[in-house]
Amino acid sequence: MTPQSAEATKTIKSVARQTVLKMEHVTKRFGGLVAVSDFNLDLKEGELIGLIGPNGAGKTTIFNLITHVIPITEGKMEFYGKDITNLTTDRIIRLGVARTFQNIRLFSNMTVRENILTAFHAHLKSGLFTAVAFLPKYKNEEEYFQQKTLELMKEVGIEHLADNISSSLPYGLQRKLEIARALATNPKLLLLDEPAAGMNPDETLELNQLILRIRDKYKLTVIVIEHDMKVIMNICEKIVVLDHGVTIAQGTPIEIQQNPLVIKAYLGAGDEDA
Numbered sequence: 001m002t003p004q005s006a007e008a009t010k011t012i013k014s015v016a017r018q019t020v021l022k023m024e025h026v027t028k029r030f031g032g033l034v035a036v037s038d039f040n041l042d043l044k045e046g047e048l049i050g051l052i053g054p055n056g057a058g059k060t061t062i063f064n065l066i067t068h069v070i071p072i073t074e075g076k077m078e079f080y081g082k083d084i085t086n087l088t089t090d091r092i093i094r095l096g097v098a099r100t101f102q103n104i105r106l107f108s109n110m111t112v113r114e115n116i117l118t119a120f121h122a123h124l125k126s127g128l129f130t131a132v133a134f135l136p137k138y139k140n141e142e143e144y145f146q147q148k149t150l151e152l153m154k155e156v157g158i159e160h161l162a163d164n165i166s167s168s169l170p171y172g173l174q175r176k177l178e179i180a181r182a183l184a185t186n187p188k189l190l191l192l193d194e195p196a197a198g199m200n201p202d203e204t205l206e207l208n209q210l211i212l213r214i215r216d217k218y219k220l221t222v223i224v225i226e227h228d229m230k231v232i233m234n235i236c237e238k239i240v241v242l243d244h245g246v247t248i249a250q251g252t253p254i255e256i257q258q259n260p261l262v263i264k265a266y267l268g269a270g271d272e273d274a
């Protein structure tokens with residue numbers, strides 16, 4: 001291959017990397033409070049980016065806007081080129097966006113297995129699995145969901161707890177169960193809101209491996225909100241820093257660690273937000 005054609009191939013490849021999520025001039029106001037101000041993002045397929053900033057910076061609000069839990073005040077959002085600015089949460093989930101919550105949301109009196117099964121069933125009802133192309137391999141839908149549930153429990157390492165009530169699990173494992181529930185909706189974009197909260201250092205290391213593994217295996221694009229720098233700095237290719245709703249920096253982990261604005265607003269601020 002001549003150098004020129006190698007260059008051409010490179011260009012084609014970079015062109016081929018599709019934009020998954022585009023956010024343009026996104027602003028969210030709650031009365032007089034500007035929770036998110038003129039936020040812009042061009043997230044490419046397969047990217048794993050971190051969203052950081054002090055408490056109240058607007059991080060969770062950005063997830064709430066993407067999933068239309070709250071309506072946007074100004075701006076525009078596209079998912080794989082489709083305008084999703086005014087779509088309902090249900091539609092957005094069906095298009096392939098899944099999330100976990102800062103405050104864990106599980107059916108606390110159901111077992112681990114039931115929690116994942118209900119995630120499948122919710123999407124069966126919403127029409128996500130209308131095509132039954134998978135059926136020849138399985139006796140029926142129920143068997144398919146049972147198999148998939150087992151696969152997801154194994155993926156996140158909680159299959160030995162299948163019949164335990166979810167609220168009896170330690171926090172770290174409940175967070176993994178939430179990830180399994182999110183995967184059950186077959187997402188293309190996964191939004192993780194403080195997945196390491198309540199985890200010890202060993203669990204955090206495992207979580208890093210888990211996030212990287214599922215990104216590759218399920219071909220996900222991922223945004224992770226996290227205070228734990230062992231997660232953010234180790235697995236994210238790019239980091240966006242918010243402060244009072246304003247994007248004060250974007251860059252690689254090294255660039256962010258050395259950015260004076262970030263150090264002042266966040267990294268140098270001690271551990272009170274951890």
Ligand SMILES: Nc1ncnc2c1ncn2[C@@H]1O[C@H](COP(=O)(O)OP(=O)(O)O)[C@@H](O)[C@H]1O
Pocket residue numbers: 030033035053054055056057058059060061062070
């Ligand atoms: N539903 C809401 N109604 C009113 N204010 C809100 C709402 N959600 C978030 N806020 C406010 O918006 C700001 C950003 O909150 P949030 O996005 O949760 O911050 P972060 O996740 O970065 O800690 C905070 O001042 C918060 O109080």
Ligand SMILES: [Mg+2]
Pocket residue numbers: 059060061102
């Ligand atoms: Mg938050």
